[in-house]
Amino acid sequence: MARWEPDARGRLMLAALALYTERGYEQTTVADIAQRAGVTERTFFRHFTDKREVLFDGSATLQSTVVAAIADAPSDALPLDVIGAAMERAAVSMQDRRDFARQRAAIIAATPSLHERELLKLATLSTAAATALQTRGVPPVPAALAAELGVAVFKVAFEQWISDSPDFPTCIRAALAELSALHRA
Template sequence: MSRWEPDAASRLMKAATELFDEQGYDATTVAEIAERAGLTKRTFFRHYADKREVLFNGSGQLERCWLEGIEAAPADAEPLAAVAAGFDPVAEMFAERHAFARVRSRIVQANPELQERELIKLHKLAGVVKGALLRRGVPEHAATLAAHVGLAVFSVAFGHWVEQNDPARLRALFDESLAQMRSVTSA
């Protein structure tokens, strides 16, 4: 494959996830990723700050999708209902990414550094969701709680989704996890 062919970022992501899955994250170098993708290290660093970002570069899109759903929620929606309105566009975003999400999850779970990075990205996402709720006029304490509950629901549902074989089931898992959360906290 020519190093001048289009879609270098996708090629690098594919090469990186294959190598991380085959030989482990720590054992994989940027040079190996670039070589497998048929590109140079310089090209790698034009697209990604470091090899971790190959696995986390979709976080901005996740934030935008979730915000889109919150902003589309009815003005009188309760805070958690507004947060849950973000599940629709998020599920759509992941509709075609099940195979990648499964491999990515396996890679992240095998590496404490990546687990830490995942927690940092989720904490940032909670702040973004909280900010959207504050803009809707939700009091700060309620916005913080709703954002973190929404992230917990997302994380649990997503974890179940990557473990099973039905890529179309993510949206239903969000609803089931939200219902379970409500059941657990109703007492």
């Protein structure tokens, strides 16, 4: 094992994704990941609480991006416009990680034990967005509805992005347009 190489966290993430793809999530151990990354298990646990968290490491960043975008929106903007712009900002921040997002989504889809954690991540995002909207003065029920719709738009656009569209923000705008069309129908 090498004495020290930079970016242990990044190497651990790449090693985990490769191993989850090759062997499956359930068949991969922390020891396997650490060995592939050229670090000790102790180093793994300095960066992640468990092997699942490698896949959910960006959740806090996603949430803070959405909450900041909501806070930054013009004060006269409508709640759905605010949440749409927040989801688009999140998409912009994720745009250069499409390959990672594709691999991550495939691993989660193939691993039933990870589905619950993915749903929890999205529910936490919705709650944070609703709270941020309420901070702007949006009443609780409209804030919760707008936040849930925003997360639904994010999910639909994310699936389109990793499947066949190279531009995540465009997918967000298209999903928002579809939502708007539903309202008018």
